[in-house]
Amino acid sequence: MENRINETYLIVGTNLGSKHTNLEEARKMIEKEIGPITKKSSVYETEPWGIEDQPTFYNQVLLVQTRLDAPSVLNAISKIEMDMGRIRAEKYGSRVIDIDILFFNNDIYDSDALIVPHPRIKERNFVLAPLVEIAGNVVHPILQKTITQLWSDSDDKLGVKN
Secondary structure (H helix, E strand, O other): OOOOOEEEEEEEEEOOOOHHHHHHHHHHHHHHHOOOEEEEOOOEEEOOOOOOOOOOEEEEEEEEEEOOOHHHHHHHHHHHHHHOOOOOOOOOOOOOOEEEEEEEOOOOEEOOOOEEOOOOHHHOHHHHHHHHHHHOOOEOOOOOOEHHHHHHHOOOOOOEEO
């Protein structure tokens, strides 16, 4: 636990069950376990990335203020995913909930447990579209480009709509 207030961008996604309900439940748990949500993107329906033969995803980016450090946020996310019934059976497979840290302040983490900024932000329209909506002018601390620039440079061909 830290004294200062940190800002973290999280992406929340789901493609099983009642997708809107899953996102709503995840937001409630994030506010309880991590901190208040100060901005949220629209909900975007996106084609599955990695394994195509599965239902479409609903994705949303949240800006959360927290007194937790990044590893503690990761632990809280894991607990929320478990509490909501996430089963990690297949990489990129269907899931009731998936929560990832995109950014944590302007910090850079690179360990076995945690990589921030998320290493594949620039490759995924389902991340960039909602992120550009609420954080278009945020500069990626490694790539030194704004989210809007990353969005316009994206080679991802998968559909994203809100």
